[in-house]
Amino acid sequence: MRFFLSALLFTVSALxxxxxxxxxxxxxxxxxxxxxxALTTCLRGDQVSYAFGRSGGAADLELQRNVREVNMVPWPGIGRSIWxxxxxxxxxxxxxxYYSQARNAGPEAPLDGGVIVEQGGKELAHLRCDAGSVQSSGYGLPLFEAKERAGQVYSLETGSWQ
Structure with a gap:
């Protein structure tokens, strides 16, 4: 049901x-x-894309990177939320x-999400997604598996990819 609702929301709201x-x-x-x-991030093979811009128009910023060039912090398995x-x-x-969801909220619970923009360690912007608009492939993001396929291994001890 969650997948259906997410797919329906994405179909209606995606441009x-x-x-x-x-x-x-x-x-x-x-x-x-x-x-x-609008914010859209996608995975296709070993390529990750980021697009941000005015709804209904061309993206103001588009980025595409190999999965090895995108840092990912996976959910460590503890806490009140999965993120x-x-x-x-x-x-x-x-x-x-980022995205997050209350850990035991059930499949109908909405996701939270957003994007944090930083430069030189200073936060320039923190834009939160509109309530109910977040679509995600959910835990675990397929990006984790794509990074592993690319030969990277995540260390919980160091919080980094090797």
Whole structure:
């Protein structure tokens, strides 16, 4: 049921300019700022894409990186919520996309999400997704498996990929 509702929400709210390319999986996507902005992140093979911009228009920023170039912090298995985040770097600016859900909330519970923009360790913006608009492939993000297929191994002890 959750998949159906997520798919329906994505179909209704997604706009072609910021939709995932054919054959891609949605990682985390949502509307922001009352629907005036959109964020879409996708995985296709070993490529991860990020698009942010005005809803209904072309993306203001599009990034594409190999999975090895995108840092990911997987859920460590503890806490009140299940969450994951991943970061794109671009010319000294980082874009950390995240999602979370209350741990025992049930399949109908909405996801939270957003993007944090930082430069030089300073937060420039923290945009939260509009309530009810978050679509995610959910725990565990297929990005984790794609990084493992690319030969990377995540260490819980160091919190880093080797």
């Amino acid at each position: 072609p300019a910021l939709a995932c390319p054919a054959g891609s999986e949605v990682l985390v996507s949502c509307s922001l700022k009352g629907g005036s902005k 994951e985040e991943f970061t794109f770097e671009n010319k000294g600016t980082s874009y950390t996309v």
